[in-house]
Amino acid sequence: MNIPVSRFLLGGLLALSLAACQRAAEPAAGTTNTLSAAEGLDPNSYARTDQVRIRHISLDLAVDMTARTLSGSTDLHLDWLDDKARELALDTRALDIRGVEGLDGKAWRKLAYRLDAADPIHGSALRIAVDKPLPRVRIRYATRPEASGLQWLTPEMTASGKPFLFSQSQAIHARSWVPLQDTPGVRFTYDARIRTDKSLMALMSADNDPAAVRDGDYRFEMPQRIPSYLLAIAVGDVAFRPISARSGVWAEPSVVEAAAAEFADTEKMIQVAEALYGPYQWGRYDMLVLPASFPFGGMENPRLSFITPTVIVGDKSLTSLIAHELAHSWSGNLVTSASWKDIWLNEGFTSYVESRIVESVYGREKAEMENVIGQFGLAGEMKAMPAVDQKLALAPLTGRDPDEALSDVAYVKGQWFLMFLEQRFGRETFDAFLRHWFTTHAFTSTHSAEFERFLTVELLEKHPGKVSVGEVREWLHDPGIPSSARPATSTRFDAVDRAQADWLAGKVPAAGLDAAGWSTQERVRFLERMPDTLSAAQLAELDAAFAFTGTPNAEIAQRWYPLTVRSGYTDARPAIEAFLTQIGRRKLIMPTYEALAATDDGRAFARAVFAEAKPGYHPITVSSVTQALADPAPEAATP
Template structure:
């Protein structure tokens, strides 16, 4: 998944996911690998604290879905059939994760091939985990089928009316299963520790194209009847579906774009370098093992930048700005084809194994295709964001591998830790061992654990055996533990500087000291990254006349660039620059990507006037937001109201 940053100005490059002031690492004895290990025993009954599944007793090997898409009811209805591996000879129950599902019937396949009713119990709902579905199977049926339908409020689905789409003619639906939202549209062992193959037969209105994270045929007829097959085993969070007025535009023989008709050509042009990225990743890390790599451009309400669903990356349209300046998102989601989809984290406490590795691979792709300067700008921006986050968050969330019980909600981990600190750690290893050693190690790591889910301890064991022990004197185990289990960023972290950012810093200083605006001949060549760095380095507030001068020169208010908007509008709100309020409200109404809009909401709710604007805007925007975004905004508003209502001390 892609929460953060930017990318480079690819068009310019082709023509030619932090400062070290975070918390100090303090690796104590109880922070050792042995003490903090997540469940490493694949035979344990329930290794994932965020799932009711007990794969040590019985495990889903294959899933067969029969689903009907009903836009009027806002539901998926049908059945899920599981081919099971009863790993514990004494086990006679299958526990599945569900959230707000209506279970209609459960049957099991007998030894004679006939199906018989099975007893089941749906437990009371837990607010975070949903409801445990326990199925009694005294005969240890090789296949079990659950007939069910979803709720219109399913946390992992968004249903959009035609008016909420670009074309305004056809409704739209899409899923977002990570972290634990797959259980809201399929009863599953909803944990990354379980991988399965799947097939699906989906019916829909005839004017609707249905796609899944499977073998989508670019030439498939739009007839309302679709079949899919995913022959590689995937975890539940990579199960994905979308339906709407979607057409296909090829980029290469193995890559292309799906989007609404009015967006598809524009998106294909923006993502034209996708196959070059694939070739670079293959040269560095081995073959692409998922056959096709297609990109589905979703409506602006998609809550994330991208989602790495195998064979069908989901992408926000907010990165399509016409100059290829934000499409490193594609490099990130593509990199997941190795780090995450191929080698998967075992539980959400090991999320850095997905996002840290992916952010590192993304940066290597960017450097290879567009130069070290572009890659270094990305590093500096992400590390500045990490430094800012580490001033606020609990030190225990700054460890790469989290202790069980640390997160009440698996969606609540530190993105900067998983993405940026994780990638930084791998850069540390790369520089200590040299690329001539580290690149083959990483390539073999992906090959060795291909199509497996592993905890952090497995990576540590593998790295010690195949990197540290084979190259003694380069990195100590204590240094590894400080990175993985300690808070903050170790002093051993490699430094990255950007000469282009030095020039931006000088221009910003001249403006702040003397009111001198950066020269147009310089800013005309600035990439998105340079503008972001320019705004990020501003004081917490500016005088309104300073903001007005910047706005008059560079037209930040109303910018189509989401990365600039998500920095400019919070600065404007904090500084009392109300001239930007109308455009800020329009931006957070039109866009549902959490990373881009939450900074503005979080600033608005700090004052009574801003809180009212936030509430009024949210009331208009809410129908177009994904449930995940809605929850985030609701929490920000509720917290602000509670703070305002609390008696003064």
């Protein structure tokens, strides 16, 4: 998943045989659900995974685009670990439960149930009473229009002029559209029947058929075990374009050709990742380009990554995001953190793999630049972050929203830790270790303690004197960045820094800078290291030379517009309004909203823009912007 404000994501790699990697690997026996007893129960789920666990889900849902609801049933196939357990506790959020049945022998019978009072973070526990362990439970239900894990777009909000639905289940939003055990510590297979208007195509994180006929009745199977946050659905007017025999792009018809051209390197990326970390084990790797209201850069739903259209800029400069979501096919999807406190096992590993893909496909210079950008963003984020949240292995997120764990610490510090290990042990040794980690733990959910144990046995003890136990513990369990960290460097950024210094000192006008060949990353560096404010004349000079205001490149816009706001450069406001109303990706718009919220005038302008943009924002984005634009707390009176 692409969340942090500072991340750039890229991709590609070399190949094993296509036939081998198209075969879906069978999970090893006993690896269905692997949240260990030592780890305890997930504090972000009501599920008693020590008593019973879901092993398969069968969905049968009708999509009502007008009412903005999914309605139907789900069958939960259960593994009972405790024969004496007499309750099945499931996670829900704002679901209308219409009935519960259990399969007893060959007959279904009604079961008593109750919904607990709703918690603002975790929703309501659905508690189903059983008189003995039952192999299957069926729940009839409907979602509500305000479901936090679903976004319903009206025809006016899409390029095709037809309604669109998509889900976002991470971190704990799956419970808003399916009653289930909403924890990454439980893995299950699933099948689904989805009924829609015949003019629309339904897709899921499953075996989507590129040649499927639009008939309004779609069936899916996901044979590999996944955690709940990777359960995904989308319904809309989309077309398909192939990239290779096992990869392609789904998008609205007016976008699909540009998307296929932008993501043409995807097969190269798959091949490189396979050469490093083993065969791709999910069958197909397709991408769905969502409307611009998608709140994130990407979401690594297996077999069908969700992708923001903001990375389609015509020059492949932002396709690192594809490398990131693809990398999740090994780190996150194949080997998953068992609870949200260890999310770095997903995102730190993925950011490291992403960088290796970028280096192989696009060159070391590009990978170096993106690593510098990432570490610069991490340093800025850590300045305002409590020490307890600066650790990779977090404490259990009891009473906290697990979305809070998705910070640059998980992504960038996690990647930096793996880069440190690579530097100490050597790339050849570390590559073999990482491949062994993915192979050994495939289709399981694990935790930081297991990685620490595995690292000690497979690297530290086999190669003594390279890295100490104390250094590992400092990376995992201490706040901040360890002294053993080697910062990323970029010679191309050194040249950008010199050019910026010359311009700020008045030695060279903006139009005289040798910047014609600068990449997106170099322009980002140029803007990121500017002073907090510039004069109106300086901003106008930069605008004349670089045309930053109104740029179609959202990575540039998210750095430029906050600078103009802090500097009082109101000439950019019309472009800011257009930017904030056309894009719903949180990473890109939040810096500008936060800058505007710093003054009364800016906050008033931002609220007016937000009122216009809100219908097209995802509920997650709406929550973030609402919080940012809240009235500041009154200052405490001086005694």
